[in-house]
Each structure stands twice: as structure tokens, then as C-alpha cells.
Amino acid sequence: MTKILSICNATIRHLDKVVFEELDFEWEQGQYWAIIGRSGAEQTTFLETIMGKTLVTKGEVVRPFAEAYQKEMSNLGKVNSFRDLIATVSQQYTFRNKSNIQNFYYQQRFNSMESEETSTVLEYLRNVPQHNPGKWTLEKVLQLMRLETLKHKSLIKLSNGETRRLAIGVALMKNPSVLLLDQPLTGLDAKTRESFDTVIKQIIGSGIHLMMTTHRHEIPESVSHVAVLGEKKIIKVCPRKGFDLQQEDEQGIMGIDQNILAQLLLKNEKVYASPIVDLRNVTVKYGEKVILDRVNWTVLPGEKWVLKGENGKGKSTLISLIIGENPQAYANDIWLFGRKRGSGESIWDIKQNIGFVAPELSRFFPANQTCLKVVLSGLFDTMGLFRKNTDEQEELAINWLQLFGLEKLAHKLFKQVTLEEQRFVLLARALIKRPSLLVLDEASQGMDEYQRALFKRIIDQVCYITHLTLIYVSHYQEDVPKAVNKVFQL
Structure with a gap:
């Protein structure tokens, strides 16, 4: 042959x-x-x-x-x-x-x-x-x-x-x-x-x-x-x-040190009484193309949601309204953390309370950014580090990398590490500011089976020890953390 x-x-x-x-x-x-x-x-x-x-x-x-x-x-x-x-x-x-x-x-x-x-x-x-x-x-x-x-x-x-x-x-x-x-x-x-x-x-x-x-x-x-x-x-x-197609058993995946995670996340944790997200009859369209049609969704503090929908049904658009990236938020009745969008708040006021991870974020960091700088950029809500950080902030970022076993990558260029390593660096970037809302949009995409299971275990650990609110987007039911108990289907 x-x-x-x-x-x-x-x-x-x-x-x-x-x-x-x-x-x-x-x-x-x-x-x-x-x-x-x-x-x-x-x-x-x-x-x-x-x-x-x-x-x-x-x-x-x-x-x-x-x-x-x-x-x-x-x-x-x-x-x-x-x-x-x-x-x-x-x-x-x-x-x-x-x-x-x-x-x-x-x-x-x-x-x-x-x-x-x-x-x-x-x-x-x-x-x-x-x-x-x-x-x-x-x-x-x-x-x-x-x-x-x-x-x-x-x-x-x-x-x-x-x-x-x-x-x-x-x-x-x-x-x-x-x-x-x-x-x-x-x-x-x-x-x-x-x-x-x-x-x-x-x-x-x-x-x-x-x-x-x-x-x-x-x-x-x-x-x-x-x-x-x-x-x-x-x-x-x-x-x-x-070939045996049976999935590998997730038992035995230990996750990360719970005590260190608690030390990093629980200091000065914010707790809200009003809804974290309140979308009222939200409609988004580009020209004649309607992406979201009169969507209503209320997310209360501490709730854990999975957001579902086929490709192209508006999940990313909906997320963009929540994380402050979509200008059509001002044309709609949207409340975040008890405050109406367009009532005088800046985009930074919104972002400081939200941790966000999506696979496409990897593409938008400048080529000269190290993994340490990417994590630090989470403190300033920028796609890369463009200002001088304090020694305390750098120590905090290194602690997050150590928690995920990535300290050896601190000074490596972000674009030169593996995809699964990039995903955990982005998770550290999202968590470093102790967000009240964590939005994960296909966040474990590109990982192998073990890493996906580990990522899921870590998110469950985060949910267990904090009052954090979670919105999780995934096409794979097996990737959804056990803490998630609510579904919003587009």
C-alpha cells in the first residue's frame, strides 16, 4: 500500500x-x-x-x-x-x-x-x-x-x-x-x-x-x-x-489549594443586594438583521447560570452587553449591579466588577506581553499592561500564577505558551481583581480532556468559597461546573 x-x-x-x-x-x-x-x-x-x-x-x-x-x-x-x-x-x-x-x-x-x-x-x-x-x-x-x-x-x-x-x-x-x-x-x-x-x-x-x-x-x-x-x-x-470511546474518569482530579484560593479571593469581597444583571426587553440589530429580540433575563447575586444557544444565536452579543463592550447597551433597558446603563457610569465602573474569559481574547494581546503582564492587566481591564504596576500588584499576580502551577511562565511571552496554559493565564487575569460576576464564554476551549476537567473543578472551588455570580457559556454539558443550577436558553 x-x-x-x-x-x-x-x-x-x-x-x-x-x-x-x-x-x-x-x-x-x-x-x-x-x-x-x-x-x-x-x-x-x-x-x-x-x-x-x-x-x-x-x-x-x-x-x-x-x-x-x-x-x-x-x-x-x-x-x-x-x-x-x-x-x-x-x-x-x-x-x-x-x-x-x-x-x-x-x-x-x-x-x-x-x-x-x-x-x-x-x-x-x-x-x-x-x-x-x-x-x-x-x-x-x-x-x-x-x-x-x-x-x-x-x-x-x-x-x-x-x-x-x-x-x-x-x-x-x-x-x-x-x-x-x-x-x-x-x-x-x-x-x-x-x-x-x-x-x-x-x-x-x-x-x-x-x-x-x-x-x-x-x-x-x-x-x-x-x-x-x-x-x-x-x-x-x-x-x-x-476503539473504546469511553470517556476518562474525572475522579481523582484534585483542583488547586483551597486555602490559598480563599486568601486570594475573599479579601474585601463585595456582596450585592440588587440584581447583578437585569435585561428588560433587550433588542439588538445591525441594519435589518435582528440578533436579540426582546430578551428578558434577571441574574440575582450568587446565582450560577449556564447560557445556551446554537452558533450565531446571539450568545456573544448578549455577553458583550453585560461586560460593557457593546454600544447598543445604551439603546436598551439594561441594569448592572443595580445601576442602569447610560446613567453616568463609565465602562471602567462596569468592568471592575466583572471577570471575563473567552478563547478569542488570546488573539488581542500585543505580541510583547508576558504571561505576568497579561495577569496584571486584569487589574486595569486592558488588553495588556500599559502602566507601571506596584510591587504588591506584581506579587499578587505571581501568587495567582503559582496557584495554577504556572509560575515558570511568568516571563514567557503569552503567545508562545500552549493554548491550555493561555486559558489558565486568562482565568488568573479574570480572578485577580476578585470580581463579583465571572463570565466564562467557552473558556476551556482548546484544552485536552484532563485540563477541561481540571478547569471545571477549579470553577467549582471558586463558587464554593465565594458569593460570586457565574454566567457560563458552553456547548458541552460535561464542561459545565456542578455549581451551575440555572439555564438560560437563547
Whole structure:
């Protein structure tokens, strides 16, 4: 059988550390792989090894699928690479504005005037370079990824799940021989996840060899083989049909030191008597498009809510009204912490009481920000640290990093640490100011199964020892903390 790729006795280094040793793997034609394991960072590094983005210090990685193409291009005198035949969808996808600068900021998606500087879905797909002829035309990609209804929507207006669908569409437009998907189901609602196997079948049916990282309980039926990573190598390979899909047990996950957590959170804790959030007949629309239609929701102090809804149903817009990022708050009857929006309060008055974590926040910090500065920025409600902090504030930030076992990352650049480490840094940033309201919008997205369970355990610990009010957004019921006992469905 023709080989696609072969890894033989390889030692792989990435970000200055050895990730794999004695790594062996064979990918043959007609095989479609799911890569799972307890470490999301290892899964991502495995895909990056196939892409040639890691350092192989021993053994070899051979890519037979590209040999004929590279030979042909070389004979024609054209610069080429095996990467010409690979398309990837990472968890850190970014899209650029019309000036070809990726300079979006978080609030921008809620400001209609900013849309002019940003391409629509259709404009963006039309500009995808197509080096290889193939099945995937613009029309077919729009249909497969359910982007037809979004094609005139600005990129900055897309929900997290819609952005993920677009990223897969962009990859298909390149008509690759090999498609690598890093946690492609992350951020997708239950309905879209259920239909994802149909998408995989059509991609495979077009002749593309697919590999995806995923969680144990989300392996599509269309995948033919499963590889399990562990102990710095592949510890198990088997056909999809013979694989045990049982989730790993969450028992034994200890969480963090409860006493230290209490010391950090309970000092000067604010307790409110009036509702934390009171939305009265709230309507948000952009042009003729209605995002929220006469929504009413009251959140009382200490309540723990999960906010549910399919992709594109307005969850992020609703959250943006609560955390003070959406200018349409002033056109509505919205009360936060007993005070009506637009009654003379500043945005900083609102933000000082709210801790917020969302996966897309990672994209908006300047490249020079260390993990310590990101945590410190939570004290000032800025996307990065732009003022001099006190020694006491720095000690507080370091204590939070130590609590999460991240003190070694304090002076590392935020954008250079793993996704799961970024999520915990953002959680420390949200908690450092002892918020009265904690809003977590798909906050454990991108983590592996163990880290997701640990994140959930920590949130339960926070809820147990404080009067904090919680709004938790997730498409995964298993990620919702046990403390949550109320549901708001859009």
C-alpha cells in the first residue's frame, strides 16, 4: 500500500523542550486518522511535526505523498515544498482586514462602523490562493460549511463557531492532498457537531487524506484509524471500529489549594443586594438583521447560570452587553449591579466588577506581553499592561500564577505558551481583581480532556468559597461546573 507519511524513531523538540522520543508512525493511503491523548499540546505538536514546523533531532520524517509533485515542480524550475499540498486548520486561526493587517480588537466585532474595514465571508474566500486544481470550488465550500447565509457577513461579526467553519472552508479552497484539523469540533454547537461526520465523509470522498486531533468521545465514524499519544510517543494504534470511546474518569482530579484560593479571593469581597444583571426587553440589530429580540433575563447575586444557544444565536452579543463592550447597551433597558446603563457610569465602573474569559481574547494581546503582564492587566481591564504596576500588584499576580502551577511562565511571552496554559493565564487575569460576576464564554476551549476537567473543578472551588455570580457559556454539558443550577436558553 502507498505510504502518505512515515515517522521513524524520531526525537521531536518544540518550544525548547523534547515533546516526543522514539516516535514511530505510518500513514498509508486510504487511512483517515483521529489523534487523541491527554495533552492537547502534544496533539498540536504532532500535527506541526507533519507540517515540518518542529525540530527533528533524531530519526526521520518522510513524506512520500509529495515526492512526485516536488519532482515535477523542480523539473519545471519552480520553487516548491511539500507544504504546498497540505492545508491546516489550527486553533489559533486569524483573519486579516482589507489592509492585510490582523489588527482586530475585541470590542470591534460589536461596532457596526468597523465592518467597512473588514472583508465579508464571500470576499475573503474569493481571495484564497488556489495553487492546486480540485473539487472544492467557492460554491461547494459555501454549501458544505453552511456559509451561504453568512457570505455577506463581516468577519468580525462572526461567532466563534462560524469562524471555525470559515477556517475549514478556507483550507478546502486550497484543494490539498492532506488536510490537518486541530480540534475542529471546538466551538461548534451540538447540532453542528452531530452533522460534522457528513462533512468529513464529503472531504474524504473528494480524495483528501484527513487527520484530526480530537477528544476520545468525539471521534467521527468516518475516521478509519485512531492513534493515542502518551509517554512522549504513540502508545496505541487501532481501527476506529475497535476503539473504546469511553470517556476518562474525572475522579481523582484534585483542583488547586483551597486555602490559598480563599486568601486570594475573599479579601474585601463585595456582596450585592440588587440584581447583578437585569435585561428588560433587550433588542439588538445591525441594519435589518435582528440578533436579540426582546430578551428578558434577571441574574440575582450568587446565582450560577449556564447560557445556551446554537452558533450565531446571539450568545456573544448578549455577553458583550453585560461586560460593557457593546454600544447598543445604551439603546436598551439594561441594569448592572443595580445601576442602569447610560446613567453616568463609565465602562471602567462596569468592568471592575466583572471577570471575563473567552478563547478569542488570546488573539488581542500585543505580541510583547508576558504571561505576568497579561495577569496584571486584569487589574486595569486592558488588553495588556500599559502602566507601571506596584510591587504588591506584581506579587499578587505571581501568587495567582503559582496557584495554577504556572509560575515558570511568568516571563514567557503569552503567545508562545500552549493554548491550555493561555486559558489558565486568562482565568488568573479574570480572578485577580476578585470580581463579583465571572463570565466564562467557552473558556476551556482548546484544552485536552484532563485540563477541561481540571478547569471545571477549579470553577467549582471558586463558587464554593465565594458569593460570586457565574454566567457560563458552553456547548458541552460535561464542561459545565456542578455549581451551575440555572439555564438560560437563547
